[in-house]
Amino acid sequence: MRRRGLTVLLGALLTTLLSIGVLAAPIPYVVLGPGPTVNTLGSDNGKEVIQVTGRETSTSAGQLRLTTVGVQPSVKLRSAIQGWFSDDEAVVPRELVYPPGETQEEVEERNAEDFKVSQSSAETAALRELGFPVRIVVKTVAADGPSAGILKPGDVVTSVDGQPATAAGRLTELIRAKPAGTTLEVGYTRDGAAAIARITSQEQDGRPRIGIEIDQEQPHPFTLKIDLTDIGGPSAGLMFALGIVDKLTPEDLTGGRIIAGTGTIDDDGRVGPIGGIAQKLVGARDAGATAFLVPADNCAEAVRNPQPDLPLLRVATLDDALHALQALRAGDHPARC
Template sequence: MTVLLGALLTALLSVGVLSVPLPYVVLGPGPTVNTLGSENGKEVIQVTGRATSTSAGQLRLTTVGVQPTVRLRSALAGWFSSDEAVVPRELVYPPGESQEEVEKRNAEDFQNSQTSAETAALRELGYPIKVLVKTVTPGGPSVDALRVDDVLTSVDGAPVTSAAKLTELIRAKPAGTALKIGYTRGGTPGTATVTSREQDGRPRIGVEIDQQQPHPFTLRIDLGDIGGPSAGLMFTLGIIDKLEPADLTGGKIVAGTGTIDDEGRVGPIGGIAQKLVGAKEAGAKVFLVPADNCAEAVRNPQPDLPLLRVATLDDALKALEALRAGGQPTRC
């Protein structure tokens, strides 16, 4: 069998098949980055106008390396590698999109993940979000009910904690529903009844909104050459660690992954198996896994790398607190 396989490969090589690009990509462990540290001589998380603390450990985001052009030789190597995965090219580069377009979208997702990380971290640190009315649509359902600069606080008694939450609450009921919209106007609370209308197939209340989160310092995340939204959770934890006196890491190297939204919900990501390999190689002692990725992570474990299940920012903070106290956080 070995002789036959060798003869086949020799024959393929002789006709140049090994050099022909295949419709696959190879996924492998990418670099990991300590969000509490520096890259290329610059702090990853930069704070101006407020004192920051120093951690004895690390909070490392993890990435997946993508080999976009794959020939038979590298595909065979990937298929037989325990650290890599060979997947159809269309899973990474959808049909109709160029590699450059995908990379641009990934860069935008990465930027958005930083914004959501800042929002979630600042909420945890006690800086609430304000959802303000920016414009009222002429002839729309909110005319005579809401005004520019009203701060929207609730929908049918449910708190409006972010712009996304407002949209979620409005869309939770069909168009034509009379909604009780809580607001403050010039510091005075009030309630308006607004009947939603369908627009573009979805219920709306006819206002354009602006989300603000006042805080007396500036935050900046400075990290290039990484795309996608999956660093959101680790950026959020990094910001909190920098701005709080407590060391979230307890002196350990903590790795992880996961998207995050303004509400602090942690979402699933791709390439968890490769990220676990990268984390282990970086010396991580524990890995924060999005709840929806737990099953896949358990199928691809790394030795002596506990997998901690997190569905929210609060879950992640409680897991790290339990580690510092010598407890047992929830595992995958």
């Protein structure tokens, strides 16, 4: 009898040890949770997030908070089980965050680069909104290219086939929209005089090109700098752009509220979708936000993951976001998801 009892005890002990080992074993998943939120109108680590030199800035009674997603890169079964039962977290396959063939360090480096690009595009879009247009200036002309003898360095390209070339990326899109060998009507100015040139694109590296190098310029009489570390990815672009517009205009865009949001932005002010919207809504809730700016393409997912008393405002462009904030200040009802 004593022997049988000892056997049962040893079996239970072994089962417990085995269970502990399994629960502590790493698995190919990551846990996503709400990350930190940052007020783009405020300071982080003792420094203003958006810094302007050479022009007076305004102050706001409210906040414009960018939202982030926290990632647990090394997950054990115990943490995954907790995440599966959590309303605020999500457990997803590791390869969705860290693609096969890429190390965690490489992914983080790419996210850091995307973050820098988002800042640049936010500045471009915001300055355009404030009346500082983008100029696409011809830097060089290939001697044997389609534009040789037609365009010159210093020319400002303004359109392709009547479509405005509002940014360097847009010019590339317009040229590549038609197959190589297409004759394009390229609008430009030289010494202040407008003209149109007929240029036939040629294929190079598998893509239509017109044989010029360009610079994107946006002259403005002050300097802008975004100073924020430990955040990666492109999804803060919209909130940076709104922060810049708020600081450089007298009106308080927030109306004294805490407004959170997310979304990529391009040079033309178009807002794009992001990942982790459910976790970002939780972060906004915890930060006391009273409204959330949602990229239009994320609306369906956001509606499936609502937070109490947090209206979801649908935006597809920077102008949409500005109109939504204006409606809030006026007591009207902006477009919702």
